[in-house]
Amino acid sequence: MLQSLFLNSLRKTWERAQRRHSSIKRTRSVWRHTKTIVDNTSHIGASDILLVAMFRDEKFRLGPFIDYYRRLGIDHFIFIDNDSTDGGLDPSLCEAAKDISLFRVTQSFGAARQGTDWLNAFLQRYCCDHWVISVDVDEFFVFPHMESRTLRDLVSHLTDAEQAAVWSLMLDMYPDGPIEDITFNKDTQPVLQADHFDPNTYFMVAGGYQDVWVRGGPRLRRFFKEHPEKAPALNKVPLIKWKKNFSYLINQHVVSPVRLNSPHCWHSHVTGALLHFKFDSRFSAKAKEESGRGEHYQGGEEYKRYSDYYKSSTKLDLMYASSTRFESSKTLLDLGLINDGLWS
């Protein structure tokens, strides 16, 4: 008994060491494929809150994205442009802004484990000992009481409560009506166009990294009823006080050390949500493109499903009986989808 306990812990330590080592090794190759476009990282202050985001051909999202997170209290943005063909972020604009650094990576998205290696590389180089948000440009972070409190208030509370990471649920947002009726653009906050979400269709299973895998939402309801275990994961750990030995293992879903993955400890932690704006009139074209490109998880199988759907129909309406309108963080707090932990 004792011996097996000891061997078990030894094995776990070994696995952890291997995981870390391999992820650090993988980041090395990232820099060979990286070109610095605008480097404002010298402006990063010691207590700044940072944001790392990667994008590809999503120029129209960047305006509202930067606006939203600037208002939230992000001090410096690090953007990873994966070979955008639409021009991406305007370098002259970044030069002027001083709080944006832009890098261009030419490596294949799939080869970099859906961008996980890029994230780790940039986080390790620029974000050690900072609070940092790692999201995609279609994800908007929401935390409890955000209407009256700032992100800095949140991280100071997290520091006080010895909470090193914030677990978040991804909420797929959709409009009231067919998604083809709206088009996200560079002038409007997407939450004004796609303001509905699923309040209750979330299903959970325990993962192997002290984590909780959540599946559900409109994508499970509409595309994955036959294979619910293949539905996209909705759990992420986007906000972390990054240390040099940390690394993401599976996108932002799982992070090492694994203790950061558990949403709560003996009492409730603060958890947040990521409003995920995937559904607009571009969705069918994107599904077709990505299913052909096959760079996403499991060869873009998810996108094949979406493009199959559009073979038989032209419109996609995700509304159902329980769809709820997003008003403020209080909507989510009342539904119990986010927690304020000790921060009431």
Next chain:
Amino acid sequence: MSKKIGVALIVHGFDASSRLLVERLVRDYDSIVIHVDTSAAPQVLESYQAFASPNVLVINTRHVEWGRWGIVAATLDAIAASLDRTPDLDYIAVISGSCYPIQSASALRDYLADHPFDYIEAFDIFSHRWVLDGPQAERLYWWYPFDFWKHRRLFDVAYAIQNKLKIRRRRPSGYEYAIGSQWCLMRAETWRRVIDKLTNDRLLVRFMKNVWIPDETAIQTVVRTIVPEREIVQTSPALYHYNCYGRPVQFFAEHAELLTQQGFFFARKLATSDVALRKELDRLTENAPLPRDFQLGKRTGALSRMGRPTDKKRQFPKLNNHFRTGQAPSRVRTYYVVFCSKEVTEAECEQWCRRNLKGASYVGPLFAYSEIGAPEWFCQMLDITPNDFKVRDAFPHDFLTLIVDHAPSEPALVIPQDTKAGLVDRIVADTNARKIILFRETKIEDGYLPWIAGKLSRGQGGYELHQLQAPDVAALKPDNDSLPVAQGDCGSLRLNPI
């Protein structure tokens, strides 16, 4: 005669909320002395000096570091400066930049006219547990040469070594050592005597300089020693609230109303950036009389829940897997589970449930083998059809939780004979499920009924047996033979001992 009240303000930074604080104090109080940390940026000092009011004096004498003597020295300097400038002050309060008044100054004056005491927490350090999480009397026992924040490792090592060696520093005798919040409100006369002690008693000063967090000990000890106990009110005038880690809880704009209901004159810590909260407090309290039900030290409302763990029930995501956690799917509600043998049809089962389980809402065979037998409202709520059983099979716990939580009344689930065994095990383990076996068989052989009865008798919470017709149940026995079985008429009922 109304009392003259001075304020000593200890600060190290300046922002929009500091401006509001100083302006409010200038409007309300008779003398304000601001001590600015010497290590603060020069602009901070200039910003405070820019307040052109004859009531304000800015001093800049000490380097203030958390947990060190500097903060006590700065307090004493500020008090001494107040007394020098305005010798006829009756009272002086000590607050910091993150405090704010939550009652008007006139209310405070009225209160002090009726209750002329010293307001300071000075609890006996050895017998009264004041520190929530961390060393208390140990603060006096040992030396603390290393900084807690900068050299945490060394601090801990030094602490552990001294603890191991059972070291006790010699304390100056003749003092009752006390501990309490450093934010206090005391009579000018008391302050004069405190300053006198803490400048002239070299032994005490030398001792206190090496104590851990002397600002919560030094002044309190002197006060407890020199002021008769009946003249000390053991309450800080500034409301503070700690979370379960012993760290201060911050207040935000939505707490304005809550703060004014508390039995204190100041509150801390207000969120540094929250100008709206301060403006709201100004609106609510400035020139307001003392509330009729004011009771010093009273904490009411939602305050007690702040910084405490929230209800586990509301925690999301919560794994509904009671295999792992030992938790039932729903802690709030009980529900009926009706196990049916093959000979009982679904219609009969439903009829029985509706007739016998009064007040329960009939759900149906939610876990039937290849379809979801759930009511329409449930299917609509989750946007599923009866054919989507794969979703249910992937997440059976969540389905159970959802139906138990959302049903209009206690739900009654039917578990047909062909349900997967794993799921039956999980329901058997749930103490909130009231289990009922419904059967018709007259001749019981090895098979489903003994199997399920045996399972339930070994499981949690017992079960009930109901036969639809033909009362011959003698043959039905749990397969472990340990428990007696119901005998008798149709519909007879027996509960296992729980």
